Amino acid sequence: MESERRGPPDKSAKRFSIFGPNDDSRVPGEALVELKPEAARRVTVSIPDASMLEGTGVKQLGLPDLDEALQDIHVRSISHLYLPSPPTLAGHTFVAEVGEESHFRIQYDPATSIDEALATLTKKGNRDVLSAEPNHWRQGMTAGSRHGSHHPRQWGLPKIDCPTAWQRTIGDANVVVAVLDTGVDLNHPDLRPHLVAGKNCVAFDVRPTPPDGYVLLGNYTGASGPPEDEVGHGTHVAGTISCERTSMDGVAGVTWRCGLMPVRVLARAYEQSTREVVPLGTGADTARGIRWAVNNGAKIVNMSLGDYDVNPSERSSIEYAVQRNVVVVAAVGNDGRSDPTYPAALPGVIAVAATEPQSQLASFSNFGDHVSVCAPGVKIRSTYWGGGSYTELSGTSTASPHVTGVAALLLSLNLGLTASDVTQIILGTATPLRKQPADPVPNPTFGRGLVNAEAALQRALGL
Template structure:
């Protein structure tokens, strides 16, 4: 019997940019030796993906109707063994009856569409038996899960709660840091998002570089992380000096596939290295099933210096939720305006920190806003909590530009305002994120005897950050 496992997507963001013509270092993984000089990101099957582009420089694409796309056939994601060359692997799959197999951006991973009338589980079992296949799993569906409230302009209680205004007295972010929102897309025409800070990444749903949000969730998450601020209109974002990168992996109804999510994670990390960005990847999505392809993508991103932030889930249970439960990922639970755990927020050993997630006002696509209302909405969810953490991480990384992702994570956790039981607990992790304390954090300095009659002064920051 065919089974479909579902991942719940808890947040989305889309950002845009323009073709920079920046060559990619040959040390980056996934490059093909036979690739054309014009191919910035060659895949193992010979296809190419272009780089992200700045929104204010990108040509405006033709309008696309917000209509239901042709459903994609179920697939199996397979990881080829290192001993199997890509070309030979592709030929072997075609000979085995899978001529439509395509490489993912994530090295060694391929998607094999299931032929009509065949059972996906049976196809996966058959592929696992091949000597050139390391892993074969049925592709899982992912969906967003958020609770819309009042789609109109209001107050943002959440930013004072995490002491963001006090942090802004010290730092508002830098373009050397970008926050990638891997989700449903972003309305790049929104007045609170359109700017040179917004980058247009790849749209894995439609196969182009127009990640326009046709759902609304991604635009909302993007606004929380880094909406234009101090511009006399709309709302404020946490890290409003940081760049944003939009990568669309979910369609108009908030559904998609784990292979696309994995590619979106890989894409953000890859181009972060290529463009010299300190990369934060926001994943307001997930589910109770461990996905090998997403796990590999998260590991790739972490090994390339990215900080991964993920929502803890909205089921109100302590069941492990992925990707938040993967090692090194910051798992984020949600709180209300009284510092209590949001009624829907998951809890458990994988929760590291908490952030506001109830009645959060942020940006919303104008085409999806009811007539007579401003393009803003209140939404509940751990989807909304996660970009608060991503934004504060951006502020910290703007101060400590030479810090590792692990150090930034440790700063966030060690400066959080303790809630619940003293110390770590499964509902709030180490507590509510505290933006001011995080950007004011300084490393402990061991006192040393002054040399001779001179007194030694140690700088708090060794050099100016870009």
């Protein structure tokens, strides 16, 4: 169990993340509980998933010892963590995914200490509880504000050799990329042709306790409504992955044809003192979003989000994705630190750092042994929320979708490639970069180097 000695975020140090490695990023009033399989079979209460969270009032599971523990921590609601996956047909019987019925999201009075709540659940419910973990905040990985003027061209695309790669493929609509983010502007004219059915997975408590100094705005309870962007972050990420230029002022994506699946896992948070808007969510919603995307046909998952603490549910969902042959890509963070961030540092994830036009590591980009590759991440022009607009953003959030786009080009060229094939091709064809001439490759600054679209496609073709 994690110690509660860590305090609220220290804002005296200059960084772009709400939380640093030594801050307590746990969500007050929330626990993620996995029951032992035998206990899950004894649950006698009908439990909704989080899309039905608001107003359900379910506060027990029908397991006496655990129900007593829930009462002690002043439970507010209980929901299944994961959305139901499509059942498989075994003979003439429909069979649910093994284990999904064992995972629950418990929301309790946030005045109750997190450590006290977790200890109560595991001690009193020890007959039934396999694990009780905190939920953690997750933030979009954009560094600073949008830029007012645009770069004369989309420098990132030629930097990773997209124009040459496009002579081989510009993408295939059958390759669907899940954008786990703030949602997407569903009416943006350049993105609308590429959109497939998505999902809103944001499910805060109806009385949330956001990080100190922030308030949540807009649609943030009960996973209700469409995956509509209320920040702009997800719209920008989506346009970098797949977009065809339709006007002189428009932009192109790394692919021009691949499908975009908006999975909303980050809401709109507002810092009152600075008037800053940030994308904010939790690891639980990210975990649910991954599974939903995999179950609904995504071939690649992009996560331009993260934090410095591991969420076990995210680890489990990424394992779920990898086992089902889905490529997972994530941003490493924007604090200029070597500390690993999650989900980027989890096994099976392509972890992406950000570079400047001169192929130097961006000043804000995190680094470290967990970095897989790097990609352009400074003043990246892409689609933006509201009125079919465009803007420039910087961050590892904008680097990650470049790598995701290259993965989509590879699958467009050959849908028979496995997720492991795609990962190894991207890593094996990156242009080596070094901070010092004698540095090895891979190295903690750039990983394997700068992603290269054309080299990756050549490798896939055996050229």
